[in-house]
Amino acid sequence: MLKKFKTLIIALILVLTITGCGAKNIEGNLEDIMTKVYSDIKEDERPMGLANTLVTDENVEYYLGTSDIEFESALASESMIGSIAHSTVLIRTKENADIEAIKTKIKENVDPRKWICVGVEKEDVIIKNKGDLIILIIVEDQTTREKLDQGFDNL
Numbered sequence: 001m002l003k004k005f006k007t008l009i010i011a012l013i014l015v016l017t018i019t020g021c022g023a024k025n026i027e028g029n030l031e032d033i034m035t036k037v038y039s040d041i042k043e044d045e046r047p048m049g050l051a052n053t054l055v056t057d058e059n060v061e062y063y064l065g066t067s068d069i070e071f072e073s074a075l076a077s078e079s080m081i082g083s084i085a086h087s088t089v090l091i092r093t094k095e096n097a098d099i100e101a102i103k104t105k106i107k108e109n110v111d112p113r114k115w116i117c118v119g120v121e122k123e124d125v126i127i128k129n130k131g132d133l134i135i136l137i138i139v140e141d142q143t144t145r146e147k148l149d150q151g152f153d154n155l
Contacts, residue, residue, distance in 0.1 A: 065109030
């Protein structure tokens with residue numbers, strides 16, 4: 001019995017050592033992180049007029065669907081051409097925030113058809129996190145959507 005207990009403790013220590021006690025926070029400013037998320041997408045494969053916009057109290061509902069969340073900072077990357085369904089948003093949450101509740105609130109409220117004549121199906125919206133950093137991907141093109149998702153995973 002003691003031998004099994006020691007083995008279990010050693011296995012638990014190894015798991016915690018390998019995976020850590022939780023997801024690590026991604027360091028750096030959102031502009032640099034956004035560049036890394038897009039790094040596997042060639043310039044000519046990106047939407048025309050792609051630009052980053054700081055998410056503020058005035059535009060938060062447009063990008064996240066709700067102003068009823070607290071965050072430290074957020075940055076949106078969207079095409080400045082209105083008929084392209086492409087939006088990637090990075091949200092740095094406040095310390096000790098309930099990240100799962102924030103993700104749920106965004107998922108329930110974000111409008112994946114906020115553009116004129118184009119949109120994304122609700123089931124194609126990606127929202128996930130790494131530590132205190134949440135990404136929201138609302139992108140019509142499946143290949144681009146998958147590359148952005150993978151770019152976030154590779155951080």
